[in-house]
Amino acid sequence: MEFRDFHPIKAPGLRARRPAAPAPAGAARDRWRTLPLEGTFEVVYEDARGAWTTRTLDARELKLGPGRTLLGGTDRVHGLYRGLRADRIRRLTEPASGTRIETGILDWLLARAEAQRKAHRPRRAA
Template identity: 50%
Template sequence: MEGNWHVYPLDGALELDYVDQAGHPSRRWVLARELKVGPGKMLLGGIDILSEDGYRGFRVDRIQRLEDAETGLVVEHNILDWLVKRAERQAKARRKFLAKQLVRGQAGA
């Protein structure tokens, strides 16, 4: 938690159809790092690989379409829900991995 924001770590390569503040559409390729959910605003944070700006935030409500580069899955509706579920699955997998490492460490002691 960061103030009133909930920050979900998120990993993945995503292709976004995005509309900027001025209404200009663009296609972005992003290495996702986090999803921030706060009062009235949701941001996907990551590295825009074709931009010299590097790390930036994308307003989720401006993402028209998302494609998961790993699976090829295309998401055109309920994008925020999909991102939150993916982040939660990744968090669960990290916890499971760390628990296994802890058990292995205790077994070897």
């Protein structure tokens, strides 16, 4: 018995190719959106094991994805990029202004990113 008996092919050396499957209808919803965000924040964060840590983060972006939102930036202590899940942030403090937020953190971050986007948008000449 030969290999071809179990795996038929149309022509020797060529395999039959199936057309690519169409993208699912919800594919546009499953994409991540990135909003630029600037600022330095002190974050009290609960990690996956339940341990609470305090981190100082130089924020770069807010990533909105399917089922979660990440606050991305550089951790000042380690000098590495971190993506912190917004639902695990227990307290957010902005040292420059003294703002301290313990509830509605995601809403505050979204409003801040939107305000920065509007402030940085170039104005059109009339």
